[in-house]
Amino acid sequence: ADPLVLAARSGPVLTLTLNRPAALNSFTGALHGELLAALEAAAADSAVRCVVLTGAGRAFCAGQDLADPAVAPDPAPGAAPRDLSEVIDQHYRPLCLRLRSMPVPVIAAVNGVAAGAGASIALSCDIVVAARSASFIQAFAKIGLVPDSGGTWLLPRLVGRARALGLALLGDKLGAEEAQRIGLIWQCVDDAQLQPTVQALAERLAAMPVKALAGIRAALDDAWLLDWPQALAREAQQQRELGFAHDYREGVQAFGEKRAPSFKDR
Template sequence: MSYQTIELTTAAGVVTLTLNRPQRLNSCNAAMHAELRDALRGIESDAAVRCLLITGRGRAFCAGQDLDARDIAPGEHAPDLGASLEQHYNPLIRTLRSLQMPVVCAVNGVAAGAGANLALACDIVLAGRSASFIQAFCKLGLVPDSGGTWHLPRLIGHARAMGLALLGERLPAEQAEQWGMIWKCVDDAQLMQEAQSLAQHLAAQPTRGLALTKQALNATWHNSLATQLDLERDLQRQAGRTDDYREGVAAFMAKREPRFLGH
């Protein structure tokens, strides 16, 4: 499929997905959502893909929803925003969280509203030093969505999450790193090089083991210690039966670098 609002490139087991509406700060519309769904279905079904890297074209990562699609003329009924979430944003966030491979995000500029929470749904987030995160919903009389009310308190605590959500203030990338909201803030000129290097490293690791690790960490917020210990047991049983585990042990014993195949 030929895409108009996103770009896909593949190299060495890494798919780089670039949001490509720079003239609209990569804000989301129905066409972009449709292309994202199609692209992620292909990525999920391709055994050769072992890491996904998401970034944006131009001076923004993603400005959230394209409000041109939300323009309400006088006398018109307001759109059902809940239906929009159910159809577009919620499936996107669920897919990213459950994808059976690492998902790296390179935030190259402003990440606002759903764009900020799209980034936070990824596994490892890098941001350029000039990047920023804005929970812009309060400025429109809306509620943070796309997982924002779930991720923010868990990443930075209740007080900071409440401040960002109620005030809608810009959070610079350096402060986001200091608060533990993202993995790392890097110089703008080095962002894509570092993100691609990280993605290539992850793509060469035991993909099934990394996917099981994601599953365990995503479940921990809901589980008691006893339940989490049982889950670790069950996931470790699966990991121990992989070819990559055998290769990891063999490489350790032979004092050589492992050659993981991702299964």
């Protein structure tokens, strides 16, 4: 059988491609298993300095595979009622936690529609670049569910409550251009420019001090929960740790010597 996640390395950049194009790369337990394993391997491999997540075919990801018996609303006669939280606990939560704590930056290259959990996974990435023909759909309400895979947390933080509610309640298709305009994503590019744009961005990030970049993500996420004095204290603690590391010494030295730095911490 074809792998459900294709992994391709180009120097320090690892591209992971969701590969169930006939079902718009929707999530089954098997796809979850392969994606989480690929992310774990990337996290453990010090040569990987940036991860790109994208989809094969015309979609990025259509969320949960609704034909998967694991989420069928009516299980076998006589069986216990379906408990969707089991699927979330087993598959989605580990994926969301792993993505958001990767030791390197993660770019979503949204090549086509990102719906339901597929949208949440894209929006969990550190930088989201979408093809102009791509779209984002908060499909959950249409089937009687709430945004999951972090959707309820991400949406209002990205675009504010009014837009988050409009998107989540109505479930309309949001084009990539509009997604960029309202700040849901970083950038919308012409379809033909998606791959080269993302590759250049990934190479640029991979050459940066990725330990600090992962620290920036964690600090920004945590800051939502902190008051001003707490945020200042947290920043000081992070600067303390980074200040002892190789990359800070290298960055300052390279600046003084007017040369390009060579970062290596992770």
